[in-house]
Every structure is written in structure tokens, then in C-alpha cells.
Amino acid sequence: MSSTEIDRQWTTRLRHRVAHRLPPEKMLPDTQPAYVASWIYVFGVTTLSAFAVVVLSGFILALKGPQWWHVSGIGHFVNSLHLWSVEIFFFAMVIHLWGKYFMAAWRGGRSLTWVTGVVTFLVSIATAFTGYVSQTNFDSQWISTQAKDGINSTGAGSFFNVLNFGQMLMWHIVLLPLAAVVLTGLHVLMVRAKGVVPPFEEKEEAR
Amino acid sequence: MSESPDVKVAPWTGPQRPYDIIKEGTIAFVVVAILTIGLALVFSSPDDPQVTVQQWSTKAPIDFAQTALAELNGTSGTAQYGAPYNTASSGQQLGPFTLAKWLGATIPVNTVRDFVVDPLTDQPATPALSSALTQWKGASATQRTAWVDAYTKASGKMTFTNGTVSVPTNAAGPVPVMINTLEQMARSGALDQALVTQSGFYTSNFTLPLLFLADGSYLGDLAQQRHLLGTQWGMMNETGNYPGQAWLWLYTFWYQVPPFSTSANADVQVWGIMMLLSLLLLLVPFIPGLRSIPRWTRVYRLIWRDHYRAQGA
Amino acid sequence: MAESLLAALVSLNGPGHYFHWHWIDISYANLTVIALMVVTFVAALFVPFPGRRHKKETK
Ligand code: HEM
Numbered sequence: 001m002s003s004t005e006i007d008r009q010w011t012t013r014l015r016h017r018v019a020h021r022l023p024p025e026k027m028l029p030d031t032q033p034a035y036v037a038s039w040i041y042v043f044g045v046t047t048l049s050a051f052a053v054v055v056l057s058g059f060i061l062a063l064k065g066p067q068w069w070h071v072s073g074i075g076h077f078v079n080s081l082h083l084w085s086v087e088i089f090f091f092a093m094v095i096h097l098w099g100k101y102f103m104a105a106w107r108g109g110r111s112l113t114w115v116t117g118v119v120t121f122l123v124s125i126a127t128a129f130t131g132y133v134s135q136t137n138f139d140s141q142w143i144s145t146q147a148k149d150g151i152n153s154t155g156a157g158s159f160f161n162v163l164n165f166g167q168m169l170m171w172h173i174v175l176l177p178l179a180a181v182v183l184t185g186l187h188v189l190m191v192r193a194k195g196v197v198p199p200f201e202e203k204e205e206a207r
Numbered sequence: 208m209s210e211s212p213d214v215k216v217a218p219w220t221g222p223q224r225p226y227d228i229i230k231e232g233t234i235a236f237v238v239v240a241i242l243t244i245g246l247a248l249v250f251s252s253p254d255d256p257q258v259t260v261q262q263w264s265t266k267a268p269i270d271f272a273q274t275a276l277a278e279l280n281g282t283s284g285t286a287q288y289g290a291p292y293n294t295a296s297s298g299q300q301l302g303p304f305t306l307a308k309w310l311g312a313t314i315p316v317n318t319v320r321d322f323v324v325d326p327l328t329d330q331p332a333t334p335a336l337s338s339a340l341t342q343w344k345g346a347s348a349t350q351r352t353a354w355v356d357a358y359t360k361a362s363g364k365m366t367f368t369n370g371t372v373s374v375p376t377n378a379a380g381p382v383p384v385m386i387n388t389l390e391q392m393a394r395s396g397a398l399d400q401a402l403v404t405q406s407g408f409y410t411s412n413f414t415l416p417l418l419f420l421a422d423g424s425y426l427g428d429l430a431q432q433r434h435l436l437g438t439q440w441g442m443m444n445e446t447g448n449y450p451g452q453a454w455l456w457l458y459t460f461w462y463q464v465p466p467f468s469t470s471a472n473a474d475v476q477v478w479g480i481m482m483l484l485s486l487l488l489l490l491v492p493f494i495p496g497l498r499s500i501p502r503w504t505r506v507y508r509l510i511w512r513d514h515y516r517a518q519g520a
Numbered sequence: 521m522a523e524s525l526l527a528a529l530v531s532l533n534g535p536g537h538y539f540h541w542h543w544i545d546i547s548y549a550n551l552t553v554i555a556l557m558v559v560t561f562v563a564a565l566f567v568p569f570p571g572r573r574h575k576k577e578t579k
Pocket of ligand 1: 047100110184187188195197
């Protein structure tokens with residue numbers, strides 16, 4: 001077998017590309033550029049941490065099913081963890097968004113990082129919404145019967161029925177979290193591949 | 208074309224400094240976990256119990272009976288909704304586009320059949336109910352309409368005494384027995400079951416009972432007391448004093464201001480605006496002007512002040 | 521026992537409180553969250569980040 005044949009394999013080519021774009025020093029760097037020195041940088045990793053707590057508390061709720069938290073003190077406490085981690089998640093994500101905006105962090109070929117961030121934000125809103133309508137309490141009754149009008153008016157109600165609890169629960173615990181995890185993964189990988197965006201160049205002042 | 212400083216920046220070749228991202232991540236996770244546990248312990252979370260049709264008809268028997276009548280005479284919100292439930296109206300439109308109508312009535316709901324006749328048919332028969340249903344099912348459409356109209360005309364004087372709904376008319380054929388039996392059924396809890404079991408034994412779909420509940424005033428009254436109405440910026444609110452979906456502020460904002468606050472097509476218009484604004488946010492890196500605000504406002508000078516100070520030195 | 525320990529220390533149930541000004545109508549809970557976000561953002565801009573500053577720049 002010739003080495004060119006090996007080089008042409010899809011597998012080999014994929015490995016080379018990954019190794020080239022994301023070498024270990026970029027995946028897990030031990031230094032950062034000197035300008036990375038502001039608290040604003042911690043809101044990305046704070047969002048990530050809150051997301052992890054959201055998912056973990058959601059897993060515990062999933063162990064016992066959607067009605068458990070109404071009848072168990074422990075279940076209610078886990079629900080509280082889920083709610084407050086969601087509040088922290090959005091809190092941190094919005095500050096992260098503001099920070100990245102004012103840094104114009106899409107510069108230097110980073111526009112896809114921004115785009116995946118915005119899509120993740122929108123997917124998170126949909127995930128939270130389906131969670132609210134899956135609570136099986138007064139809130140979910142009211143929110144679903146209200147929200148149906150907005151969603152029906154766009155035509156989406158013909159396949160996305162917010163009054164169908166089973167459907168909403170599936171979106172909330174399978175499809176949308178999966179999308180959020182994948183998007184977040186891509187987002188963070190892009191940041192690692194590109195490195196953190198450098199400051200604006202202020203030539204006149206610096207020289 | 209893209210020499211703009213809002214698009215391009217040269218890769219960094221300046222100094223690096225030690226930065227332990229795994230340690231940073233671990234600390235962040237621990238801090239967030241502790242904060243979450245603290246907030247959960249201190250504030251818990253809201254859980255207002257669900258409303259049942261049984262509770263509704265017990266607390267507000269007349270509202271329930273009037274809603275049942277509205278399902279029968281076709282004046283309820285659901286009966287007149289249009290797509291995706293029926294073809295009674297063309298629904299909301301965005302300019303010339305009737306999006307909902309185009310996608311069709313994919314979740315068919317016939318309010319007479321689904322909310323009144325079918326549940327009554329499920330009931331164990333009493334002689335009065337059996338003969339009422341036989342009379343109804345055997346009658347022509349014109350005859351049914353005449354009965355329902357007679358009942359509707361007299362319904363302003365509807366009373367609920369000794370557990371019975373009555374209306375002063377003799378011209379309504381089987382309708383008084385039907386409405387009254389539905390009321391009894393609701394108050395016993397049987398209607399809650401009948402509405403969800405129409406698709407069989409297993410179910411996870413609450414479209415019918417939710418639509419029925421939402422057609423009455425009882426659910427909305429409870430929501431108003433909790434400050435959850437659309438006109439009260441309710442979308443971002445939570446029951447009690449809990450924070451809600453504050454991130455929906457802009458979405459719910461549009462409903463408060465003209466022309467949307469008075470528009471019959473507010474839902475689709477606001478959705479249209481929000482989709483457009485979301486697209487703008489998505490495309491910020493490509494939109495001249497919008498992408499330059501960070502450079503003009505110079506907030507970045509605060510973020511990178513050490514860098515600029517070092518550069519100036 | 522565990523169950524009672526897990527109940528809220530401060531109950532946020534009961535009638536909600538709302539800030540109402542012209543057509544603005546917002547719960548104090550949401551208002552607090554939003555205000556905290558702005559405060560946190562501004563603090564993140566102004567509070568010095570530990571580590572770098574002193575060592576390198578004084579040289
Ligand atoms: C689930 C939600 C999100 C998570 C977990 C997340 C996580 C992160 C992390 C860990 C970083 C690197 C560290 C940092 O600079 O903070 C980052 C960078 C970035 N994020 Fe996000 N993010 C999320 C949502 C968003 C949103 C909504 C936007 C903006 C619309 C956004 C835009 C960016 C950009 C442009 C960068 C690159 C920063 C740079 O090069 O300096 N992200 N994100």
C-alpha cells in the first residue's frame with residue numbers, strides 16, 4: 001500500500017484537518033494573550049457552567065418523570081435547582097452577549113462564532129419555553145393556552161402543538177437540549193480554534 | 208472590500224501570559240453550583256396547582272355552562288378560531304399572507320362534537336340523557352340550530368340553583384338536558400377524563416381540555432389576579448414574586464404599544480418583528496453601522512485598558 | 521425531615537408586586553434581575569482583573 005493511498009483516505013484527511021485546526025495547544029492552551037485581563041471574559045465560562053447545572057438538574061428530574069416534583073419535597077428542591085440555574089444561565093449569557101458585542105468579537109474571521117452564539121441564544125429561549133409548558137401546573141396551562149395564538153398565527157401551530165404535553169416534553173428534554181449542546185460545543189470549539197479576539201488597533205495613539 | 212476595522216484584525220503576535228482555563232472552568236462551575244443551591248434553598252420555586260374542569264365548574268358553574276353553550280352555538284374562541292383547529296375563519300394575516308390558513312386545519316376540533324356531544328355519549332345513560340341525545344342525533348341541522356338559538360336567547364337569564372342549570376325556555380328541545388348533564392359531568396370530574404381519553408387509553412395530549420378551559424373566563428380571571436395577562440406584560444411574569452422569563456421583555460413589549468395593542472393581527476405582526484430583529488442580531492457582524500457601534504462607543508477601551516496602557520507606555 | 525429542610529426560607533409566593541409607570545408594568549422580581557445584570561456588566565468592565573497589572577507594567 002502506497003503512502004499516497006493512505007494520505008488520500010477520508011479518515012486520514014479528516015484527522016489531518018482536525019489536528020491542523022485544533023492542535024492540543026489550541027484545545028487546551030496554557031497561556032492567553034496578554035490583553036485577556038478583564039472580568040468580562042468569565043461570562044462565557046459562567047454560561048457554560050450554568051448550562052451544566054441546568055442539564056444535571058434536568059437529568060435528576062427526568063429520573064422520576066414529569067409529575068414527581070409536585071408530590072415530593074426533594075423533587076421540588078430539584079425543580080428549584082433547575083429554575084435558578086436557568087435564571088443564572090440567561091443572566092450570564094446576556095452579559096456575555098453584551099460583552100462580546102462591545103468587543104466586536106466577530107472580527108478576524110470570527111463571525112461564525114457570533115452566529116452560533118445567537119442561534120444558541122434563540123434555541124435556549126425555545127428550550128425554556130417548552131420547559132414552562134411542560135410543568136404540568138397552572139403556569140403551563142396558562143402559558144400554553146396563551147402562546148398557542150402567537151405560534152398558530154405563524155402557521156407553525158399546524159405541526160408544533162403547544163397544547164400537546166407529550167410533544168412539548170419531548171422537545172424540551174430531547175430535541176432542543178441536544179441542539180443547544182451541539183451548538184454550544186461548536187461555539188466553544190470555534191473560539192478555541194481562532195483564539196480570543198485581539199483589541200482594536202489604535203495606530204495613531206500607539207505610535 | 209472588508210478592510211474595515213469592524214471586520215478585520217491581525218492575528219496577535221504580542222506577549223502571552225499564563226492562564227489556566229481548566230482551573231477557571233472548575234471554579235466557575237463550583238461557584239455557579241453553590242449559588243444555585245443557595246437560591247434554591249432560600250427561595251424554592253413556584254408551583255401553582257393545575258386547574259381542572261371540575262374545579263372550574265364547581266367554582267364558576269354559570270361561566271362553565273355559558274362556555275359549554277358557546278361551544279354548542281359556535282361563538283366560543285375555539286369554534287371561531289380557524290387554522291389549525293377548523294376553517295371557521297381565515298385567522299391572522301400579515302399583509303396579504305394568511306400563514307395559518309395556508310398550513311391548514313391539521314388539528315381538527317369540532318366544538319359541538321368534541322366538547323359536548325361525544326363526552327355526553329360517554330356518560331352512563333340516564334333515561335333523560337338518552338332521549339335527549341337520541342333527539343339531538345336524529346334532528347336536522349336546521350332543527351338543532353333552532354333549539355340552540357332558543358336556548359341562547361334565554362341564556363341571559365341562566366341560573367344555577369340546587370345543582371341544576373336552568374334557562375327559561377321551552378323551545379330548546381334537548382339542549383337544556385345536554386347543558387345541564389355536561390355541567391353535572393364536569394362537577395363530578397368525569398368531563399376532565401372524557402376530554403383526554405377521546406384518543407384512547409394512553410394519552411399525553413391535552414389540546415381539548417386546554418382549549419375548553421381557555422374558552423371560559425375562569426382561567427383568565429385567575430391569570431389576571433396573578434398579573435399574567437398579555438396586556439399586563441404577562442409573558443415575562445411568573446406567579447408570586449419569582450422572576451420569570453425576563454428575556455422575553457422585547458417580545459411582550461410590542462403587545463403594549465400601538466398599533467399592536469389594538470391590532471387583530473398582533474400575534475403574527477409581533478412574531479414578524481421579532482424574527483426580523485433576531486435576524487438582525489444574527490447578522491450584526493455583516494451590517495455596516497450596527498457593527499461599528501462598539502468601535503464608536505469605545506467601551507472596549509475599558510475592557511482592554513491594561514493593553515492600551517502598556518501600548519502607550 | 522429532609523423534606524422540611526428543603527422548603528423555602530424566604531417565600532416568594534403570595535401576591536406579586538409590580539412597578540407600574542405609564543405603560544411600563546414589570547414585576548419587582550424581574551426588575552431586580554435586570555438591574556443586577558446591568559450592575560454586573562458595569563462591574564465586570566470596571567473592577568480590575570487580578571493577576572497581571574502590577575508585575576509586568578511596573579517594570
Ligand atoms: C449557551 C450559551 C453560550 C455559551 C455556553 C457560550 C460560551 C462561550 C465561551 C466559553 C467562550 C470563550 C470565553 C469567553 O470569551 O467568554 C465564548 C466566546 C464567544 N461567545 Fe459565547 N457562549 C454562549 C452564547 C453566546 C451568545 C448568545 C453570543 C453572542 C450573540 C456569543 C458570542 C461569543 C463570541 C463572539 C465569542 C468569541 C469571543 C472572543 O473571540 O473573544 N456567545 N462563548
